[in-house]
Amino acid sequence: MMVTVGPAQYSRKAGLLSDVGLHINKFGKNAVLIGGNTSREIIEETLRKSLSEHGMMVQKSLWYGGESSKTNIDRLVDQLKSEDFDLLIAAGGGKAIDTVKAVAYQLNKPLVAIPTIAATCAAATPITILYSDEGEFLEIGRDSKAPDLVLVDSHIILHAPVRYLIAGIGDTLAKWFETKCSIKKAVPTAINQTAIAIAGQLYQTLLHIGQAAVTSSQNQTLTKELEDLIDAVILISGSVSGYGGDDCRTAAAHAIYSGLTIFPEIHQTYHGEIVAFGILAQLCMEGAEVEEVQQLIRYYQEVGLPFTLKQMGINTLTDDQWRELGEITVTIEDMANMPFAVTPSMVISAVQMANEIGNGMLVVSK
Structure with missing residues (x-):
């Protein structure tokens, strides 16, 4: 090892x-x-x-x-x-x-x-x-x-554009949602159990300081919350990947991100922004209650993460494009970490459901 x-x-x-x-x-x-x-x-x-x-x-x-x-x-x-x-x-x-x-x-x-x-x-x-x-x-x-x-x-x-920091929150959030899902398939070890423990603490840290850190960046003020978020995104998030390894590094959220990159219109959306949407779709795939997805979207609204396809530049997809998205996404190795077999139709349904819930939250937020 x-x-x-x-x-x-x-x-x-x-x-x-x-x-x-x-x-x-x-x-x-x-x-x-x-x-x-x-x-x-x-x-x-x-x-x-x-x-x-x-x-x-x-x-x-x-x-x-x-x-x-x-x-x-x-x-x-x-x-x-x-x-x-x-x-x-x-x-x-x-x-x-x-x-x-x-x-x-x-x-x-x-x-x-x-x-x-x-x-x-x-x-x-x-x-x-x-x-x-x-x-x-x-x-x-x-x-x-x-x-x-x-x-x-x-x-x-x-002094970097705040949007990068917000994308970092999205990418780092995935450590908790993907690790707690993929660990179900892995054989428990002291190392990967450490990964899930760190991921859980990391998630709580993001919930507590995310909005304050984004505000600090917007105000161009260096605060403890901002420095903690920098460490969380760059270092601590990486340690979850290190301890988790191939057993519990990533799952459907990153696979859906990778699948969505086949559409050129999404290339102006940052990695962590797309991954954040992938988390919502993964939750739908896992059968999460709508309220759980909505609760996470409310956090996205606080920090500025996208939660619909349109917010990421994808206005409509043809039937052939939906089919291609499903077929490609299930071939991504991250998807193999899901604790159940995932089919293309499951990917399509999950992405569509997440997008539908997100669009409903757009109406609520007006």
């Missing part, structure tokens, strides 16, 4: 980027920075200055490619395999960090992750979510490594 609970080390504080060289210099002198264009623009000047103060340098600064796809991973590996450098620095959101985790695995280099948004737990997991070059989910890649060090500057997260 081998378990990777999370990154080797995690550090978060306001202004941390100015001291990043102090944390990174143990990995060598020459670094390659890979990330999103916006992320590199935000951090690169301060990063270079701090590294220089500790006798280090950014040898190259590269765009990751826009999708965590095999094409982009292979391109970066080919570009760097003959280069002489000591470590990789990943900057950005989940797709950027996932891409560099796969590159670091193939090149066998130390990896430092600097998340610039708190939207997923990608910085704290050893897997890479692989997409096509067009953004359709393909598979969970395991030729990937957990970062050796995660550095989070809470000032950077504070």
